[in-house]
Amino acid sequence: MRIVIIGSGNVATHLAFALKAAQMEVIQIWSNQYHNAVILANQVGAKAIHHLNEIDETADICILAVKDDAIAAVADQLAGFGGIVLHTSGSVNMDVFTSKVNDYGVFYPLQTFSKGKAVDFKVIPICIEAKDEHILKNIKQLAKQLSNTVVEVDSEKRQILHLAAVFACNFANHLYALSELLLKRNDLDLDLLRPLIMETAVKVQDAQPINVQTGPAIRNDEQTLKKHERLLSNEPQLLNIYQTLSESIKKMQK
């Protein structure tokens, strides 16, 4: 498969490397920051292009790994593309492509990517969707070369997945950040909590989170809850989060 990648951010970068590793041919890369396209292109043996009208229209697939609100504008310039146009967004409906390009679909890798941090694509679920069955088959073929978990998910459910990922990933990371803030203010190091953070994630790999909940809220340990609230009396933002999440844990238990 000959593939064009639009974008040079985290998703574009990790995808380009994974495609190359899977023996697929990334032929061109475009980015609104040309120098970033050059850097990435050099790493995967592709050619950086200055303008979207330079795209090789005979390529099999064009992957738009750009910001959500840029997808429509880029698609507007791909009317002549002969292959399949895909976006990689969790929250943008597939119909963003309607009446813009002929063959299209969605290729959403459910993972958090950071530059410079390698990930094993094989374990990343890829959620796919397509305009029709024929295109779906092609996207599935592509996805299966990268990952062991390829699932068909329509736009509506993909939005839910993306929202659930915000809770389980973005918000969880923010709690780690708040935790570190609290520790630093008291000359303590996050290293003391890092094993706990790992174990908390490991634990739910083969358990339901609701069944392994621990802590003062689930035990209805009012004494500790009050003690913690006192410790946070000068931190209104942290106190609010502490109370909101403790209440939510108690509610869920019922």
Place this chain on the structure above:
Amino acid sequence: MRIVIIGSGNVATHLAFALKAAQMEVIQIWSNQYHNAVILANQVGAKAIHHLNEIDETADICILAVKDDAIAAVADQLAGFGGIVLHTSGSVNMDVFTSKVNDYGVFYPLQTFSKGKAVDFKVIPICIEAKDEHILKNIKQLAKQLSNTVVEVDSEKRQILHLAAVFACNFANHLYALSELLLKRNDLDLDLLRPLIMETAVKVQDAQPINVQTGPAIRNDEQTLKKHERLLSNEPQLLNIYQTLSESIKKMQK
């Protein structure tokens, strides 16, 4: 070392196994539920006892792995104990032992324990504190046989650590649970998010959480934030958490 364990819950169980594995002698176990003491005692070659007055007062250490609010009451009955009395709580001040027992301290393993789920004690930080230097030395000797990370932490800082652990562990797990709730209501499976949960925890093992924050809030992606709020319009509890944490992410960025 000859050790008595009070309690038969998660901490008591994991501790008893770890002590045994480290070639220490767990001689007695007491629990307010005698049959649980018997089960655990049989597994580690100890003797279950019916009453606290049966404790072998010549043992080196007595570890109280009981509920926070039971520590004082148990300590009241250990006045004759000749060794060191320890509790394992993150939030109870060491002075709970003052004028109750002679030699005392704290032995707080910073981990989340679940029955039936093995943990590697070697990587668990153990926070210790003692009445005096001599006792501290003894506790340190015990702790170092179990873990590679032994740190002295006074009662005040231990409370902060415990509170920070509630954010990074208990609350993170609750977010996983909310995420699963949302998925289930839409016939989606948490399996799709499990690799993401792992990667989110792995990522902060050698990075600061604040530096690897992703998601719509940190990008100030108002379009996606609004979309998510609409998806949660019938879920006031989830919506409240979504808005509270998104605001907090934006604030922290500033």
